[in-house]
Amino acid sequence: MTRACALSAVVAPLMVAAGCGSQEGAASGQPELPPVGPVVAAAPATTGPQTDSARLRERLLSDADLPAGFAALAPPADAGSGATGASPTNPAECGKVLAPLGAQRPGALAQASTQYAGPNFSSIDIDAASYPADRVAGAFSDVQEILRRCAHYSSAEGSDIPMDYRIGGLVQPPVGDAAASFQVRTTSDDLTLRSSTAIVQVGSTLVQVAITAPEAVDPAVLSALTAAQVRRLQGVAGP
Numbered sequence: 001m002t003r004a005c006a007l008s009a010v011v012a013p014l015m016v017a018a019g020c021g022s023q024e025g026a027a028s029g030q031p032e033l034p035p036v037g038p039v040v041a042a043a044p045a046t047t048g049p050q051t052d053s054a055r056l057r058e059r060l061l062s063d064a065d066l067p068a069g070f071a072a073l074a075p076p077a078d079a080g081s082g083a084t085g086a087s088p089t090n091p092a093e094c095g096k097v098l099a100p101l102g103a104q105r106p107g108a109l110a111q112a113s114t115q116y117a118g119p120n121f122s123s124i125d126i127d128a129a130s131y132p133a134d135r136v137a138g139a140f141s142d143v144q145e146i147l148r149r150c151a152h153y154s155s156a157e158g159s160d161i162p163m164d165y166r167i168g169g170l171v172q173p174p175v176g177d178a179a180a181s182f183q184v185r186t187t188s189d190d191l192t193l194r195s196s197t198a199i200v201q202v203g204s205t206l207v208q209v210a211i212t213a214p215e216a217v218d219p220a221v222l223s224a225l226t227a228a229q230v231r232r233l234q235g236v237a238g239p
Helices: 003-011 053-058 092-096 133-149 219-233
Strands: 110-117 123-130 152-155 164-169 178-188 191-202 205-213
Touching: 053 110, 092 133, 123 219, 133 178, 133 191, 133 205, 191 219, 205 219
Parallel strands: none
Antiparallel strands: 110 123, 123 205, 152 164, 164 178, 178 191, 191 205
């Protein structure tokens, strides 16, 4: 596995990048990321949770809803085991960043995920987890709190490929019942990958939309995909 392929697989934990090769980039002298904003409170859950993971999976965006050039990846063999697929990190808990929400916060009644590989080591990862109404607020808060504890972390000592992770804030338009967004910059030697992510509450369901690429992700692309995913979860027809 090349360094570029390995880095892609770590940044998007459930992604297995296709056609991996070498990638050159400037990892040094990069600007500091903006600080992560305050924790966003969940809204009262006025609709019941989804309890059928298959039906929840049907509500996730398909490749027909994505930008051109993205193809669906087969789910990993351990997709139902709750494993995150993330490499060990220091601190250890930071390996949860970008992991599926259901793996980050146990207790989901249903969970589903889908992954798409695109050109030049890019990827789109979408996952959702539906919780009992009285646990949504705690789950939404927990997945935001870990970002503040993991503003800067690294791969675990002794890892084959040393990696440096930085988390920063990200401004996105309001969507769903409540939403929070952030960005992750992952660097290994001369390769850098950037992930822009939105986490949104839709009733009793939390959904995470993450776009990863070597170049900066266009905020408008993330906001459009997130809005489309929210509409799908709300049962609104169309992409």
